[in-house]
Amino acid sequence: MPVIVTHGLKGGAGTTFIAAHIAMAxxxxxxxxxxxxxxxRDTMPLHFGLQPAMSLPSLFAPAEDAVLAAGIDLRSLTTAxxxxxxxxxxRDLGFLETGQDKVMVIDVPASEFAFARRVVPHxxxxxxxxxxxxxxxxxxxxxxxxxxxENIASTSFVINALDExxxxxxxxxxxxxxxxxxxxxxxxxxxxxxxxxxxxxxxLGKYAPSSAALADVKMIGTALVPALETPGRPWVARGSNPAxxxxxxxxxxRAA
Amino acid sequence: MRIDARNLLDRLGKNDFAxxxxxxxxxxxxxxxxxxxxxxxPRLQAIDQSEATVAAKPEPAPAEVVETYSGESLSSLFSRxxxxxxxxxxxDRRGGAQQQDVRxxxxxxxxxxxxxxx
Numbered sequence: 001m002p003v004i005v006t007h008g009l010k011g012g013a014g015t016t017f018i019a020a021h022i023a024m025a026x027x028x029x030x031x032x033x034x035x036x037x038x039x040x041r042d043t044m045p046l047h048f049g050l051q052p053a054m055s056l057p058s059l060f061a062p063a064e065d066a067v068l069a070a071g072i073d074l075r076s077l078t079t080a081x082x083x084x085x086x087x088x089x090x091r092d093l094g095f096l097e098t099g100q101d102k103v104m105v106i107d108v109p110a111s112e113f114a115f116a117r118r119v120v121p122h123x124x125x126x127x128x129x130x131x132x133x134x135x136x137x138x139x140x141x142x143x144x145x146x147x148x149x150e151n152i153a154s155t156s157f158v159i160n161a162l163d164e165x166x167x168x169x170x171x172x173x174x175x176x177x178x179x180x181x182x183x184x185x186x187x188x189x190x191x192x193x194x195x196x197x198x199x200x201x202x203x204l205g206k207y208a209p210s211s212a213a214l215a216d217v218k219m220i221g222t223a224l225v226p227a228l229e230t231p232g233r234p235w236v237a238r239g240s241n242p243a244x245x246x247x248x249x250x251x252x253x254r255a256a
Numbered sequence: 257m258r259i260d261a262r263n264l265l266d267r268l269g270k271n272d273f274a275x276x277x278x279x280x281x282x283x284x285x286x287x288x289x290x291x292x293x294x295x296x297x298p299r300l301q302a303i304d305q306s307e308a309t310v311a312a313k314p315e316p317a318p319a320e321v322v323e324t325y326s327g328e329s330l331s332s333l334f335s336r337x338x339x340x341x342x343x344x345x346x347x348d349r350r351g352g353a354q355q356q357d358v359r360x361x362x363x364x365x366x367x368x369x370x371x372x373x374x
Contacts, residue, residue, distance in 0.1 A: 134288070134290045137290060137291070137294060138290060138294070140294065140300060141294065141297040141299035141300050142299070144299055144300060144302040144303055145299040145302060147302070149302070149305060149306045150306075152302055152303055152306035153306040168288070171288060171291070172291075175291050175294070179300065179303060180303060193257075208257065210257065210271075210272055
């Protein structure tokens with residue numbers, strides 16, 4: 001029962017969006033997926049087309065209280081970052097052990113980096129969501145300095161909301177790609193259809209099936225499928241996939 | 257998709273469209289001061305050092321992603337500043353033209369730009 005952690009380098013990177021769509025891709029690949037949000041200011045339901053007033057049930061709430069969207073069990077545990085028994089609780093629930101029938105995607109807020117450091121060693125994959133922006137890049141040395149070599153080694157990266165029409169974004173993206181190499185799972189192009197889908201209270205796949213961001217994030221989710229083969233120990237991306245390239249003649253179209 | 261975009265695509269007889277492709281290889285990017293500062297920050301090398309940790313771990317299950325990355329490590333980028341930790345790069349690693357100093361290359365590009373040649 002693998003656990004996949006998504007964590008942003010700084011707030012606003014779009015980690016929740018990436019976490020939601022990783023969950024959808026893994027679910028489409030046949031996994032039984034639970035998404036766990038750990039922040040009190042939670043926008044996860046919006047990425048599933050749910051109402052903004054929706055509050056997710058606790059991880060420990062009974063099955064009849066479950067909120068299911070696209071076959072994914074959406075849960076919340078805002079006390080997790082302060083709870084030292086969170087990892088043992090995950091183990092008690094059957095996660096962190098062998099078997100691929102259940103997968104948990106944990107969305108960790110950027111500010112909860114200490115919590116992320118605690119959970120990542122138990123995760124099959126740690127997805128760090130970053131923006132190709134100079135302020136994000138400026139944080140990289142500090143973050144790498146604070147992280148353990150094991151956690152760095154088990155981290156894969158995703159560039160979100162990449163605006164390829166902007167020179168600095170392209171250069172920043174190239175810098176990140178050179179820095180993290182094969183561990184760049186891919187990039188998600190900036191796409192207005194993402195906030196539009198939220199505004200329409202629809203899942204992105206329904207609102208804009210030809211969305212460039214949707215195609216990109218699906219490729220990232222698919223690239224994570226091999227992580228399900230390594231429950232309880234870190235999976236590391238060892239090769240780039242086509243989404244990691246910021247230009248491709250066969251790149252999906254961008255939604256207008 | 258917006259209706260005007262949809263109409264445009266209909267007129268073009270296409271279902272979708274893509275932006276212009278942009279070249280963005282590292283060797284071609286402009287070295288913004290913040291990127292230069294980051295390249296000089298030794299803490300960034302932690303990501304290279306972690307590769308040893310990865311190598312020491314048991315090989316995970318074969319990934320479906322294709323091994324296509326052929327970029328050089330960060331340490332070799334440092335070396336192109338003349339006093340980096342990885343001064344000895346295999347001569348045939350990236351080809352002779354890409355062994356040159358980043359600064360010299362950027363100066364060359366800048367000159368070409370000022371001459372209107374690129």
